[in-house]
Amino acid sequence: ILNVEQSPQSLHVQEGDSTNFTCSFPSSNFYALHWYRWETAKSPEALFVMTLNGDEKKKGRISATLNTKEGYSYLYIKGSQPEDSATYLCAFRSARQLTFGSGTQLTVLP
Amino acid sequence: EPEVTQTPSHQVTQMGQEVILRCVPISNHLYFYWYRQILGQKVEFLVSFYNNEISEKSEIFDDQFSVERPDGSNFTLKIRSTKLEDSAMYFCASGPLAYEQYFGPGTRLTVT
Numbered sequence: 397i398l399n400v401e402q403s404p405q406s407l408h409v410q411e412g413d414s415t416n417f418t419c420s421f422p423s424s425n426f427y428a429l430h431w432y433r434w435e436t437a438k439s440p441e442a443l444f445v446m447t448l449n450g451d452e453k454k455k456g457r458i459s460a461t462l463n464t465k466e467g468y469s470y471l472y473i474k475g476s477q478p479e480d481s482a483t484y485l486c487a488f489r490s491a492r493q494l495t496f497g498s499g500t501q502l503t504v505l506p
Numbered sequence: 507e508p509e510v511t512q513t514p515s516h517q518v519t520q521m522g523q524e525v526i527l528r529c530v531p532i533s534n535h536l537y538f539y540w541y542r543q544i545l546g547q548k549v550e551f552l553v554s555f556y557n558n559e560i561s562e563k564s565e566i567f568d569d570q571f572s573v574e575r576p577d578g579s580n581f582t583l584k585i586r587s588t589k590l591e592d593s594a595m596y597f598c599a600s601g602p603l604a605y606e607q608y609f610g611p612g613t614r615l616t617v618t
Contacts, residue, residue: 428605439510439597439609440549447605485549489605493564494551 402497417500419486423467428489435482476504510610531600539599
């Protein structure tokens with residue numbers, strides 16, 4: 397069983413604050429690391445797919461970095477807005493499977 | 507904007523019954539997936555499908571499960587003889603590329 401851990405489990409920030417979360421995963425058999433954004437009562441939305449060590453991806457105010465050698469990825473949100481409130485899931489892809497973390501539940505308070 | 511759709515939104519079935527969950531992927535997508543999330547637990551990968559065959563499947567995807575793309579538009583997940591522990595939210599996803607996925611809204615399966 398592959399261990400994919402996300403921290404923190406939940407997070408409350410004020411509007412305008414910047415924040416970041418961590419996804420840790422096995423450092424062997426790495427194929428890709430996925431980040432998803434999942435709002436309550438909606439489907440998960442793919443944010444990033446990261447495949448190379450040192451990858452940095454950006455989408456608006458959200459960015460992510462990847463370190464495959466030490467097995468972690470950070471997701472950053474700059475200037476959080478209430479509409480950023482969601483659960484952020486990472487998933488580790490190895491050769492044969494995709495293993496999800498438990499997610500970080502972000503609440504942005506106005 | 508095209509979306510992945512799933513029907514029904516909620517399916518209630520009795521233990522031991524067969525159930526078919528339906529998905530209509532986005533039309534030009536080539537890769538198809540099923541995931542599930544048991545209440546309170548992590549999202550779990552079930553199976554991926556490409557070029558009319560299963561490309562990957564997890565340990566969960568045993569002989570009780572099967573997938574089909576019967577008519578070039580639908581993508582179905584069949585559970586032959588449902589168990590109580592099959593109760594979960596089942597998500598279909600499709601993508602134009604292997605690593606790019608667009609999720610459907612899910613079907614909540616309740617096995618009684």
